[in-house]
Amino acid sequence: xxxxxxxxxxxxxxxxxxxxxxxxxxxxxxxxxxxxxxxxxxxxxxxxxxxxxxxxxxxxxxxxxxxxxxxxxxxxxxxxxxxxxxxxxxxxxxxxxxxxxxxxxxxxxxxxxxxxxxxxxxxxxxxxxxxxxxxxxxxxxxxxxxxxxxxxxxxxxxxxxxxxxxxxxxxxxxxxxxxxxxxxxxxxxxxxxxxxxxxxxxxxxxxxxxxxxxxxxxxxxxxxxxxxxxxxxxxxxxxxxxxxxxxxxxxxxxxxxxxxxxxxxxxxxxxxxxxxxxxxxxxxxxxxxxxxxxxxxxxxxxxxxxxxxxxxxxxxxxxxxxxxxxxxxxxxxxxxxxxxxxxxxxxxxxxxxxxxxxxxxxxxxxxxxxxxxxxxxxxxxxxxxxxxxxx
Amino acid sequence: xxxxxxxxxxxxxxxxxxxxxxxxxxxxxxxxxxxxxxxxxxxxxxxxxxxxxxxxxxxxxxxxxxxxxxxxxxxxxxxxxxxxxxxxxxxxxxxxxxxxxxxxxxxxxxxxxxxxxxxxxxxxxxxxxxxxxxxxxxxxxxxxxxxxxxxxxxxxxxxxxxxxxxxxxxxxxxxxxxxxxxxxxxxxxxxxxxxxxxxxxxxxxxxxxxxxxxxxxxxxxxx
Numbered sequence: 057x058x059x060x061x062x063x064x065x066x067x068x069x070x071x072x073x074x075x076x077x078x079x080x081x082x083x084x085x086x087x088x089x090x091x092x093x094x095x096x097x098x099x100x101x102x103x104x105x106x107x108x109x110x111x112x113x114x115x116x117x118x119x120x121x122x123x124x125x126x127x128x129x130x131x132x133x134x135x136x137x138x139x140x141x142x143x144x145x146x147x148x149x150x151x152x153x154x155x156x157x158x159x160x161x162x163x164x165x166x167x168x169x170x171x172x173x174x175x176x177x178x179x180x181x182x183x184x185x186x187x188x189x190x191x192x193x194x195x196x197x198x199x200x201x202x203x204x205x206x207x208x209x210x211x212x213x214x215x216x217x218x219x220x221x222x223x224x225x226x227x228x229x230x231x232x233x234x235x236x237x238x239x240x241x242x243x244x245x246x247x248x249x250x251x252x253x254x255x256x257x258x259x260x261x262x263x264x265x266x267x268x269x270x271x272x273x274x275x276x277x278x279x280x281x282x283x284x285x286x287x288x289x290x291x292x293x294x295x296x297x298x299x300x301x302x303x304x305x306x307x308x309x310x311x312x313x314x315x316x317x318x319x320x321x322x323x324x325x326x327x328x329x330x331x332x333x334x335x336x337x338x339x340x341x342x343x344x345x346x347x348x349x350x351x352x353x354x355x356x357x358x359x360x361x362x363x364x365x366x367x368x369x370x371x372x373x374x375x376x377x378x379x380x381x382x383x384x385x386x387x388x389x390x391x392x393x394x395x396x397x398x399x400x401x402x403x404x405x406x407x408x409x410x411x412x413x414x415x416x417x418x419x420x421x422x423x424x425x426x427x428x429x430x431x432x433x434x435x436x437x438x439x440x441x442x443x444x445x446x447x
Numbered sequence: 448x449x450x451x452x453x454x455x456x457x458x459x460x461x462x463x464x465x466x467x468x469x470x471x472x473x474x475x476x477x478x479x480x481x482x483x484x485x486x487x488x489x490x491x492x493x494x495x496x497x498x499x500x501x502x503x504x505x506x507x508x509x510x511x512x513x514x515x516x517x518x519x520x521x522x523x524x525x526x527x528x529x530x531x532x533x534x535x536x537x538x539x540x541x542x543x544x545x546x547x548x549x550x551x552x553x554x555x556x557x558x559x560x561x562x563x564x565x566x567x568x569x570x571x572x573x574x575x576x577x578x579x580x581x582x583x584x585x586x587x588x589x590x591x592x593x594x595x596x597x598x599x600x601x602x603x604x605x606x607x608x609x610x611x612x613x614x615x616x617x618x619x620x621x622x623x624x625x626x627x628x629x630x631x632x633x634x635x636x637x638x639x640x641x642x643x644x645x646x647x648x649x650x651x652x653x654x655x656x657x658x659x660x661x662x663x664x665x666x667x668x669x670x
Binding site: 057058059061062065066068069343344347348349350351352353354357440441444 | 557
């Protein structure tokens with residue numbers, strides 16, 4: 057027999073209470089795992105979308121960006137700031153550029169508010185900029201009423217090449233000229249229009265959301281940025297795609313704070329739950345602890361017993377929680393995609409990994425163990441005579 | 448050679464109950480030799496349990512000196528008293544204080560665990576001695592009162608204490624079980640263990656070698 061045998065037998069004394077306490081910690085561990093998975097997943101997904109998958113190295117935007125550009129993408133609004141189309145001719149003089157893609161980006165929310173569609177007006181330069189621009193069927197625009205659909209939009213709208221697509225918001229009909237291969241990027245959920253058509257739809261002829269630039273050699277980023285800077289008016293920005301993704305992530309920061317507050321609340325509830333349970337367990341067994349002291353149990357022995365009981369609860373609760381959290385993360389990611397975040401990147405926005413699981417497990421177990429200190433000390437400091445006298 | 452194992456000199460214990468001072472033990476001097484079987488008798492409230500608790504290092508006297516197995520407990524720190532309780536003294540109480548979720552065998556092993564010498568063989572040996580060799584894996588709830596007290600006695604002996612203190616060990620038992628327990632204690636005394644028993648039942652302690660009578664916290668007389 058050892059201390060663990062005694063501790064485990066005590067947990068069996070009130071199994072429902074032990075299980076409920078473990079579950080409260082499991083909820084904390086699951087919440088922490090989900091939040092960390094979302095935090096990591098969303099950041100990675102945005103970076104992948106805006107930095108890795110777009111093929112864009114630099115953007116030229118009007119003053120106010122990158123927050124303004126992020127706002128357009130995230131909120132689905134129409135930015136009052138715009139880049140004049142004239143700027144493209146100035147940029148073309150700069151060397152070592154592989155492609156220059158002017159674009160008009162806007163989002164339209166359906167009348168019932170159930171969906172926000174992203175429209176992007178592009179030129180043929182898009183083929184050079186976007187690494188995944190390949191057609192599943194059809195091809196480039198054949199007229200100013202043509203539309204190219206991202207793979208997901210084609211699936212949702214159940215449209216094929218040659219089909220007509222009516223947009224209620226603009227009261228316009230388009231003909232599908234091409235459907236893109238699935239790229240697992242933002243493009244899958246985008247309607248691509250000829251640039252001029254897109255500008256006309258929102259009454260912004262000659263005006264662009266931004267100009268995307270792909271470099272021949274990424275190591276020349278700073279040098280080319282300086283050249284671009286010198287060749288365009290002072291009220292324009294030259295920003296890297298990484299900075300743009302950081303702008304988007306800035307919008308996420310308030311959601312992030314709320315999520316971490318939720319974690320703190322969940323952990324606090326667990327903390328009080330564990331302290332309450334262990335304290336109850338100590339108070340209920342005062343006589344026993346007094347007797348154990350009579351037969352030679354020291355303070356350390358009783359602390360060890362209480363700590364082992366708590367450890368068993370914490371280990372099982374945390375393990376259950378992180379496993380549940382890892383499985384629930386994709387579900388939470390889907391919920392957040394629908395409910396919380398205006399800008400949703402294409403990739404998974406919940407990405408649990410081993411490091412997150414280990415971190416959440418360790419944090420919850422340690423916090424749980426810390427909760428055993430007070431009840432443990434109460435048990436250790438029981439004066440046997442006082443308890444027995446009251447008998 | 449000094450044969451005294453317990454020595455009390457002018458021991459007093461006072462409690463404060465509100466503004467009232469209670470003299471639970473009042474100037475008691477008593478020496479108990481190794482191998483004695485001493486019964487402390489008295490009515491409820493006479494101070495006999497308080498005296499036993501002082502001997503058992505569970506309570507500190509307000510004044511006077513107490514020596515157990517050569518160690519002055521009135522001046523010893525708590526850590527030393529814990530070691531004394533662990534190695535020198537076995538306790539048997541009226542309530543059996545068995546851990547309900549541990550088996551009979553595990554309950555007996557418990558004090559040995561705190562002394563870092565948990566020995567299953569010794570525990571089985573003791574349970575055989577008290578006639579419970581077939582009840583090793585039973586839980587306390589599955590035993591009768593007499594059996595539970597026998598488990599408690601086996602438990603009190605697991606660390607080979609030279610002194611066994613019993614506070615009303617038959618208080619919760621019927622007369623047949625009470626006689627059995629007293630016979631068991633007599634057998635243990637025959638093996639050389641010093642036993643001090645507190646009770647108010649004069650009939651039970653006929654076999655004791657010494658009877659100490661208490662009244663109002665004082666030793667009234669001995670026989």
